[in-house]
Amino acid sequence: MADPMGGAGRLPAVFMTPGTSSFTDFLSQSAPHLLPGAQSGLPGPVTEVAHGTTIVAVTFPGGVIMAGDRRATQGHMIAQRDVEKVHHADDFSCVGYAGTAGVGAELIRLFQVELEHYEKIEGATLSLDAKANRLAAMVKGNLPMALQGLAVVPLFAGYDPDMDAGRIFSYDIAAAKSEERTYESIGSGSVFAKGSLKKLYRADQTQADAVRIAVEALYDAADDDSATGGPDTIRRLYPIVAAVTSDGYRRYGDDEVEPVVTAIIADRSTSAGG
Amino acid sequence: MTMPFGYASPEQQVRDKSEYARKGIARGRSVVVITYADGILFVAENPSATLHKISEIYDRIAFAAVGKYNEFENLRTAGIRLMDSRGYMYDRRDVTSRALANAYAQTLGAIFTESVKPYEVEIVVAEVGRSSDDDQIYRLTFDGSIADERGFVAIGGASDQVTTSLKEHHRDGQPLADALRVAVQALTVSVPPGLPQNGERVLTEANLEVGMLDRSRARRQFKRITGNALAELLAQTATSS
Numbered sequence: 379m380a381d382p383m384g385g386a387g388r389l390p391a392v393f394m395t396p397g398t399s400s401f402t403d404f405l406s407q408s409a410p411h412l413l414p415g416a417q418s419g420l421p422g423p424v425t426e427v428a429h430g431t432t433i434v435a436v437t438f439p440g441g442v443i444m445a446g447d448r449r450a451t452q453g454h455m456i457a458q459r460d461v462e463k464v465h466h467a468d469d470f471s472c473v474g475y476a477g478t479a480g481v482g483a484e485l486i487r488l489f490q491v492e493l494e495h496y497e498k499i500e501g502a503t504l505s506l507d508a509k510a511n512r513l514a515a516m517v518k519g520n521l522p523m524a525l526q527g528l529a530v531v532p533l534f535a536g537y538d539p540d541m542d543a544g545r546i547f548s549y550d551i552a553a554a555k556s557e558e559r560t561y562e563s564i565g566s567g568s569v570f571a572k573g574s575l576k577k578l579y580r581a582d583q584t585q586a587d588a589v590r591i592a593v594e595a596l597y598d599a600a601d602d603d604s605a606t607g608g609p610d611t612i613r614r615l616y617p618i619v620a621a622v623t624s625d626g627y628r629r630y631g632d633d634e635v636e637p638v639v640t641a642i643i644a645d646r647s648t649s650a651g652g
Numbered sequence: 653m654t655m656p657f658g659y660a661s662p663e664q665q666v667r668d669k670s671e672y673a674r675k676g677i678a679r680g681r682s683v684v685v686i687t688y689a690d691g692i693l694f695v696a697e698n699p700s701a702t703l704h705k706i707s708e709i710y711d712r713i714a715f716a717a718v719g720k721y722n723e724f725e726n727l728r729t730a731g732i733r734l735m736d737s738r739g740y741m742y743d744r745r746d747v748t749s750r751a752l753a754n755a756y757a758q759t760l761g762a763i764f765t766e767s768v769k770p771y772e773v774e775i776v777v778a779e780v781g782r783s784s785d786d787d788q789i790y791r792l793t794f795d796g797s798i799a800d801e802r803g804f805v806a807i808g809g810a811s812d813q814v815t816t817s818l819k820e821h822h823r824d825g826q827p828l829a830d831a832l833r834v835a836v837q838a839l840t841v842s843v844p845p846g847l848p849q850n851g852e853r854v855l856t857e858a859n860l861e862v863g864m865l866d867r868s869r870a871r872r873q874f875k876r877i878t879g880n881a882l883a884e885l886l887a888q889t890a891t892s893s
Contacts, residue, residue, distance in 0.1 A: 387758045387761070387762055388758050388759040388761075388762035388763070389730050389734065389755050389758075389759045393729075393730040393733050393734060394726055394730050394759075396726065396729065401733075401736055401740075404733055404737075405737065405740070408733075408737065409737065409741070412740065412741060487740065488740070491736055491739070491740050494736070494872075495732065495733075495736050498707070498708050498709070498732050498736075499729055499732055501702070501704060501707075
């Protein structure tokens with residue numbers, strides 16, 4: 379039988395075999411133990427791990443905004459105050475997650491490499507739908523872990539040059555993918571965030587409006603959900619906000635998010651009803 | 653002692669294989685890799701806009717090759733797989749061109765010794781450093797030999813003539829436009845077989861493939877220069893000469 383790792387002192391055969399442009403497929407052959415979800419068969423449900431909470435995404439003409447709160451919880455405790463749950467996926471898309479922090483971070487790391495790997499090998503980027511489908515496959519791979527309590531769901535958003543529009547894709551733990559053209563939220567505070575967005579969303583809003591209502595939706599989620607963190611003005615920890623437009627991915631700096639947060643707090647203080 | 657029919661001594665075999673590979677590589681067109689103030693520039697004479705000789709490998713690492721397309725494409729893919737695996741397993745900062753050059757050297761060496769037909773390729777692996785002192789350029793030949801080059805390197809085609817021209821005109825810390833002018837000038841010296849010698853050859857954006865590793869860029873530092881951007885840069889080199 380041929381040695382799958384090739385002869386001594388050269389790159390293993392799996393590296394030299396033409397075929398796949400998918401990093402995940404390649405890794406499943408060369409080093410399957412590195413894939414997320416590979417450690418299935420845990421003795422029992424796992425509960426005492428950190429969870430990430432609320433992510434929102436809002437479209438506006440020509441792009442999409444994604445924002446996430448900064449809290450991670452472990453049972454009733456706050457595990458971390460400055461988590462980053464919204465990430466750059468590639469130059470024209472971003473991804474956030476809610477659920478088990480460890481699994482979510484690993485899933486996003488693999489997804490980032492997956493997109494970059496394809497781009498380098500093929501010399502072209504995947505279509506937005508293909509990126510969303512790749513992410514669905516990864517979520518599906520995590521199903522055994524999800525059933526043992528380590529569930530994670532991503533929220534994916536990007537700019538589609540063919541439509542000149544921002545698009546949002548959400549998933550459940552069994553990887554059912556659904557597209558939203560307006561707004562979407564995932565995580566424990568998503569019910570409240572969606573309620574907020576339902577009233578605030580306007581189809582013709584500007585990018586600045588979209589940032590404002592995304593941050594405001596997180597504010598509303600934090601108001602009613604103990605696992606979602608509100609803006610921490612004392613430590614100056616504000617939601618992570620990212621925009622994807624025809625100019626590509628851009629993460630807002632804290633100095634840009636701070637005035638938005640201040641304005642929301644000022645407005646709420648004058649009319650404390652909502 | 654009687655020799656079996658068709659016996660060739662190891663020396664003869666190595667000589668034959670080397671000659672075969674060298675001929676194959678010299679048939680193609682050259683590629684120049686040259687440093688400039690803010691990074692490393694890759695210039696290839698390549699009439700195809702889609703079959704690349706220059707490629708991104710990782711954040712600070714790029715690849716250039718000459719010879720048989722299917723063979724160097726195979727190595728390029730393997731390189732991207734290897735570097736992406738390492739970056740995923742460790743961290744993006746732990747991905748180095750030295751590791752890639754070593755893997756290529758060992759692979760090419762093994763193929764040269766074990767296979768009847770060696771790979772007819774020559775490869776450059778370059779990594780841009782934080783400053784020009786940290787720039788690394790490795791040249792790998794068909795038999796797995798590896799050389800650490802400073803400043804510039806030419807592979808494929810009439811690489812000796814190209815190198816002579818580069819040696820004469822290359823200056824450390826030159827601006828981008830100067831580096832491109834030096835590279836294009838050197839490539840013009842090398843006339844691929846089949847074209848009239850001494851004929852005036854003009855290399856334009858239509859038959860040049862240009863890429864660079866720019867240390868001022870964030871994260872992924874490789875960038876292709878194509879179309880209008882390349883035409884503008886070439887026009888700049890004309891006025892600066």
